[in-house]
Amino acid sequence: MKRPIHLALLFLPLLLALSGCYKDKTDVAAWTNNPFDRDYTGPSVFSVDTTYIEVINAPPTVITRQVVQFHVNSSLFLANTAYQVRVRDLDNGQTTLMSQFTPGTDTWRFTKLDFTIGQELCLEVRLSNDLSDGRPDTICATLQ
Numbered sequence: 001m002k003r004p005i006h007l008a009l010l011f012l013p014l015l016l017a018l019s020g021c022y023k024d025k026t027d028v029a030a031w032t033n034n035p036f037d038r039d040y041t042g043p044s045v046f047s048v049d050t051t052y053i054e055v056i057n058a059p060p061t062v063i064t065r066q067v068v069q070f071h072v073n074s075s076l077f078l079a080n081t082a083y084q085v086r087v088r089d090l091d092n093g094q095t096t097l098m099s100q101f102t103p104g105t106d107t108w109r110f111t112k113l114d115f116t117i118g119q120e121l122c123l124e125v126r127l128s129n130d131l132s133d134g135r136p137d138t139i140c141a142t143l144q
Contacts, residue, residue, distance in 0.1 A: 033078070034078055034134075035076050035077060035127055035134055035135070036077075036081075036083070036127050036129055036132065036134045037134060037135070038133070038134060038135050039135070040134060040135040042076060043073075043076065044073075044137050045072055045073050045076055045127060045134075045137060046070055046071070046072060046073075046125050046137045046139050047070060047071050047073070047139070048068065048069075048070050048071075048139050048140070048141045049069040049070055049071050049107070050069050050141075051066060051067065051068045051069070051121070051141035051142070051143050052066075052067055052069075052143070053065070053066060053067070053115075053143065054066075054067045054111070063113070064113075065111045065112060065113050065115070066111065066112045066113075066115035066121065066143055067109050067110070067111050068109070068110045068111075068112075068121060068123065068139075068141045069107065069108070069109050070107075070108050070109075070110070070123075070125070070139055071106055071107055071108070072085065072106040072108065072127070073106070074106045081129060082129065083127050083128065083129045084097055084098060084099055084127075084128045084129065085097075085098045085108055085125055085126070085127060085128060086098075086125070086126050086127075086128045086133055087110050087123050087124070087125050088123065088124040088125075088136075089110075089112065089121070089123060090122040090123060090124055090138070091121060091122070092114075096110070097128060098110065110123060115143060116143075117143050117144070118142065118143065118144065119142070119143070120140050120141070120142045121140065121141055121142070121143070122138055122139070122140040123138070123139050123140070124136045124137070124138055125137055125138075125139055
């Protein structure tokens with residue numbers, strides 16, 4: 001009589017282990033809420049704050065450049081993380097990987113030496129971390 005109960009106790013852990021292995025299949029393609037993914041479908045992560053001319057006096061020369069200051073909405077991130085922004089100037093195709101202007105904030109500044117007052121400057125911007133780039137967004141600013 002002890003044998004059937006002993007046998008049942010032997011198979012119970014095996015049955016529990018096998019039932020714990022069954023999971024619903026995860027559709028990774030349906031995950032589109034991470035701004036660091038190329039397939040992100042949420043709201044725009046980037047917004048333009050302002051654009052202005054910055055004059056830097058570096059004797060014997062004076063450098064004049066356009067600054068486009070923009071903001072990253074990090075509240076859309078799934079977790080707090082360090083990141084960079086890859087910027088492509090759509091006017092000349094030049095690409096720059098940027099670090100934060102003020103570390104610990106979500107304010108970024110892109111500078112351009114060759115600019116024209118009144119001409120719209122559009123930038124393709126995307127989040128970047130661990131050698132991976134997210135979905136590109138386009139932001140534009142006109143220097144008045």
